[in-house]
Amino acid sequence: MRLGVLDVGSNTVHLLVVDAHPGARPLPAHSHKAELRLAELLDDSGAISAKGVTRLVSVIKDVLQAAEDKGVEEVLPFATSAVREAANADAVLETVREQTGIELSVVTGDEEARLTFLAARRWFGWSAGKLRVLDIGGGSLEIAHGLDEIPDAAASLPLGAGRLTAGWLPDPVPDPEEVRALRRHVRAEIARTVGDFARLGAPDHTVATSKTFKQLARITGNPRVLTLDALREWVPKLAAMTPAQRAALPGVSASRAPQLLAGALVAEAALELFEAAEAELCPWALREGVILRRLDHLPTV
Structure with a gap:
C-alpha cells in the first residue's frame, strides 16, 4: 500500500510517501517539504499566532493535495514539540481539523x-x-x-x-x-x-x-x-x-x-x-518509526 506520513515539526511540514507492506522495507516514493518554522511564529504568551495558524492550514492543504496526486491510500498525520508546547495547542488542532479534515496526533x-x-x-x-x-x-x-x-x-x-x-x-x-x-x-x-x-x-x-x-x-x-x-x-x-x-x-x-x-x-x-x-x-528517524509502527498493525495476509 502507499502510505503518507504528515510530519508537522518545528521547522518544516513534511510529507513522506512510501510504498510499504508488512515484512518489507518501506520504499520512499515522494517527499514534499514546506518551511514553516512554527517555533518562530509564537506570540508573547507562547501561543501560535493567528498568522502562524493560517499558514499551517494552508501548508497542510497543499500537502494533502500532493498526497492525493501521488495516490496515497492513508495519511498518518502527527505534530511534535512546536504544537504540543504551544499555549493554544487545542485550538490549533481544532482549527486544523475543521479546515482540512485532518486529525493531527500530537506525539509526546x-x-x-x-x-x-x-x-x-x-x-x-x-x-x-x-x-x-x-x-x-x-x-x-x-x-x-x-x-x-x-x-x-x-x-x-x-x-x-x-x-x-x-x-x-x-x-x-x-x-x-x-x-x-x-x-x-x-x-x-x-x-x-x-x-x-x-x-x-x-x-x-x-x-x-x-x-x-x-x-x-x-x-x-x-x-x-x-x-x-x-x-x-x-x-x-x-x-x-x-x-x-x-x-x-x-x-x-x-x-x-x-x-x-x-x-x-x-x-x-x-x-x-x-x-x-x-x-x-542513521537515515531513518521519527517518520520512518511512525510508518513501521503502522505496518506492524496491518494484517500479514
Whole structure:
C-alpha cells in the first residue's frame, strides 16, 4: 500500500510517501517539504499566532493535495514539540481539523524518542546490540537506549536547534559570551539525564539521526560517522561564521544554516557527556518509526 506520513515539526511540514507492506522495507516514493518554522511564529504568551495558524492550514492543504496526486491510500498525520508546547495547542488542532479534515496526533517527547529508536533498531538490525540513539530536532533533543525495539530508557529535552537559536543566539554572529552561556545551559540539561542512561551500561553503538546531525557529519568530512574530535574543531569555526557562510558549507541548507551552531553545541555536549567518541548516522528517524509502527498493525495476509 502507499502510505503518507504528515510530519508537522518545528521547522518544516513534511510529507513522506512510501510504498510499504508488512515484512518489507518501506520504499520512499515522494517527499514534499514546506518551511514553516512554527517555533518562530509564537506570540508573547507562547501561543501560535493567528498568522502562524493560517499558514499551517494552508501548508497542510497543499500537502494533502500532493498526497492525493501521488495516490496515497492513508495519511498518518502527527505534530511534535512546536504544537504540543504551544499555549493554544487545542485550538490549533481544532482549527486544523475543521479546515482540512485532518486529525493531527500530537506525539509526546517520550513517544518521539521511542519511535525514532524503533526506526534506528530496524535500520541497524539486531546484531548491532545495544543502541543509544540521539536526535536533534527543531524544538527538542531525543535520547533513547536499549537492546530491543522498545528502548529501556528514553528522554526528551527542550534542546532543539531552532528553539535554542531563537532564545539564546539572536544575532547572526553571536557574541562569544552568548555562545558560552548556551554551552553551559545545554550541558547542564543533558547532564541531568546521564545517570539514568549510565545505569544501563555502555551501548555497542551510538547512533545519530536528524538533519542537524547529517549536516554536521557532512561538513566534518564523513557523511556516515560524526566524530567528537572533528566536531570540537568545527564548533568555534561555526561560531565565527555568518549564516551565509555556513550555508556555503557542503550539505548545509540556507534555511537551517542559522541553527547549525546551536545544533553543533548540543551534538558536542551529548557525545562528550555520554562518553561517545563518535556517532553513526542513521537515515531513518521519527517518520520512518511512525510508518513501521503502522505496518506492524496491518494484517500479514
